[in-house]
Amino acid sequence: MAKTDSINPVSPARPNVLWIFGDQHRAQATGYALDPNANTPNIDNLAASGMNFARAISGFPLCCPARGSLLTGRYPHHVVPGHEHRLPPEQSTIANVFNDEGYHTAYFGKWHLDGFHERNGRAAMHIVPPGRRGGFQEWIGYENNNSQWDCWVHGGQDDTAFQYRLPGFETDELTNLLIQYIRNRADQPNGEQQQPFFSVLSVQPPHDPYIAPSTQRGRYKPADIILRENVPHIPRIVNQARVDLAGYYTMIENLDYNVGRIMDTLRQTGLLENTHVIFFSDHGDMHGSHGQFRKMNPYEEAIRVPFIVSGEKSFYDGRKTGRTDALLNHVDVAPTTLGLCGITKPSWMEGTDYSAHRLASHPTHPEPDSAYLQSVIPTKHGNSVDRPWRGIVTRDGWKYVVFEGVPWLMFNLNEDPYEQVNLAHNTIYLDMKKKLNDRLRQWIHDTNDVFQVPEV
Template structure:
């Protein structure tokens, strides 16, 4: 495994929310939300404006984020456990001499919510992904009643956070940053990888009143693909008022994190990677929540930022189709660490670091729903699909085409060409690319004849 000199190696922080779609940012042009801290991160960093979540569902995406492996090879469905013995990005960082820490939502221990509230489920230390410091919870959908646990043996603990989840988990990360800063000043520091994983802006869509007071349903501007059905539009506006308030709260907390890095004198040596596990439909095409291959569900923010030393880092927009399996290899690449062979993804760190050699990028990104949840407002059949570099999307159920869009001219996916004989040749081409992905990744799925 190749790596840079261990002295003064860069730190990395992941900051990610749950169900935060790419479109819901000021820098993405959303008129409903103000995200100055995220926008500043993008302005001084690299904004991957075509990033996506290849399986728009919490557990499978989280498995892929930590392992760089596709869901059918790791966490194939909702409430499935991270496989025993599966190494993670934390294990790689540990081997490289990094301090590793995780704060917040885990959702990888396979706990079945029907057996009781997952917030009270204790995840044993050996199933915390190799992170040396871990304070988190399995799942929680109540941001003012968030219980965390950690430690082991006589040092084990569990308690309820005293305030709003995003604020309190950010406090824990800031304490960790302060500790790293103190170690640096004492000369006994080591590089660190830290993760902040918060449930908001996942439903229920509620936020502290200081943020909620800025948003009212009647003023929400809906996307053009939300149909003129009053029940759909009313629910979308009500949900989005809370959703945008939660995003602005997350943005405020990102600002607090950056302030703490400056105070700890760690800001010029720390990469901040801001993203989400998947998106949220919020009424687009009459649909809600996730598990759909439509743009609002699969597109996610993905920004690599941090202060720029005088020798420079690349800034601007990257059009790369960065997928969920690419997050771990890219993060390792930011620290000059080669991704292990068991990771499936691509290292896109060269889009930020001029000294990194560019790698051959796939011509498309692979989309999956391996095991459906059966939840309301979800797609109840398995599907597979691709998005191509030249702007096409194709998705199918087993044995039958479902969706085909030219995103270049139809970004809101209003014209489905999957069964239009005029585009039979293009459909055949996209089916061929999808078949290559299925074969290359060892997946199993019955494709349409053509």
Template structure:
């Protein structure tokens, strides 16, 4: 049986609408477009918890935030919590992680900086090789560390974060290819590239920044015509798009390295993001809201080509794949059933067979378990669902909040949550949300409808 490798590539705060393959006129992402054209593009993918730490805890563990020990911002992933790295390691895989971690529960204060905080080896999620940092909002001043004991190290990356972390992954790929060709080591691998951009501050290398003029950007129709909102959105989006184009360029470098090392045909690529960024839509900025700009993320599976009968070289699906689904799906791509402790669904059948492996959920569960209290954040907990037929329903505890028919209202400008004409639809979606709460053992109290 042929053994496949897998690589995760993801940025921070990269909303699913911000790719040229998704129709955004402001950005050019040819390498993301190639992945979509040669793979499966999950156009309705969501960040089930649009905040960095709880997303990452769910991503690595395949368990929902209220179960995995990371329900909110700056919680530590319990070191005893098994992750996808453990699952792959038990199956003979080498595992490697490069970049942002944000799962060690570091709280800044007393002049300390998360970017220089040392994550001890026992809290690095079971990855055999780990070169990263806890959290850092300064892509030109990024410090990474790794190793342990006498082999421990920490140093400042010599250039822009996304470029330098990609260099580390490419170096790892060349090392793996050389070991394989020499017969020294033929173990397959699972590797992760996790970069902070396009997270704020919105700045990229000059040749990317020069491509975007704030004054000529086309804002989304749901950005209100309020001068302070428009001005900020334009200013920040110019740098945001530059960072995305830089990420795309590095994705191209990675694809070239896979081809050059002979690993391309054996390696699945999973490209995604932890959550989106509002950038002025509905007058809001950053994340933590259930609006489309915050929860909708890219998820594209490409790389190693499947060879089933009737294979289509690239297609889109509206399956609402979620954060807890990526770990079991990646294991499935490599031929493994997910362990029982993973709560997510394996969607690898769409890539390997062109169809689902088994019956799948018709909706995805959305959560904000613990509000952060940060500016530009929703200041109370909420729960919601998005459905395969493109409806969204969200509640605060004890009261409905949002109801949208995304088929006719993709920019969420008509809230139907308290419109009696849609009471039947609200009851249907309320039932789906209650099922998720019951199924996952959540304690959130829904309103009576």
């Protein structure tokens, strides 16, 4: 493992950090985002007491690449370029940085970074070797699952290795593991300085299959689901979207319930005021918008994710609350997390530190005018775009996406948030298309990516 560029001494004031994230939880599916279907009071409280990054995106809306970027702060074409590709074991992660800074690090839940191919068997039974667990000191997880009531986890090594089936619904049981971890970290001997921790809870819900606890599911009837304005009035699409969303919102409500349990534990242990709680998702889910399902395309429902920094000293000591329009991307999550703890990102991280939007400080570096979007290696699964594409979203509200050598999509999100009017082939907007095309070309160059940009 490569070492970080510098090691800072741990001080008693060093805050803890907790990541909580689900899979395919789109930004629009929360109460604070005014989704009429969503019941998320605990997540809404995080947004009310913290900073809501309302324009946060997942630059590659696919599990493995997004997770590789979350942990490394690097773009997918440098670490995990496609589905079931392995995170290089020699690649340092945010856990290695926190380890060097004297933190205890722990990971609970879905990993999906060991390169196991489902054609070779069920990924839930695949054992991720200790040397390929991202440098986390404690790791209890699984490669991939897609069966929330039959979730197997493993961890340890050699004589301490274990694997077992969680006794209940995945999100509930993984939260139990995290809660026990928090209690153990809080229970330090008298007089002993508490070691700060960085811990991750990664749950598969609300990823399909959209099956959830029946006690909660009864509150979501397919016929009552209010669909987004860009779901076309085609019966098969509307019907599938309604049925899927009934389970989807149930799983989100269950995740919200467990967020509440975690926050209660932090309060009870006295750790909340010294713990940054970061809630987000790896990418979104289309659910019928534009006639599409799942992810792997650049539409808002697939790339926009919730991203909230809350917890630690929410309403005082100068902490900022409210909403920011910063274009935080998946490569920015690790640098921003380190910045919240006063740790400078290592040189191998490519993302931007947006922690100043939460802390009582000013940015020490210029922030990008846009965010880079990619699909490097398509999965060619059903319900996915089967060609590579690249794109950008700009701070002034434009989105531009291309296939190899061919313009594809261009939207003015300020006037068209549901992306119903594609301007990419309208000559009236040629000057804007040239400007966006040039900026995309610059992103490809600056990130050492390889892709043929159209001539405009």
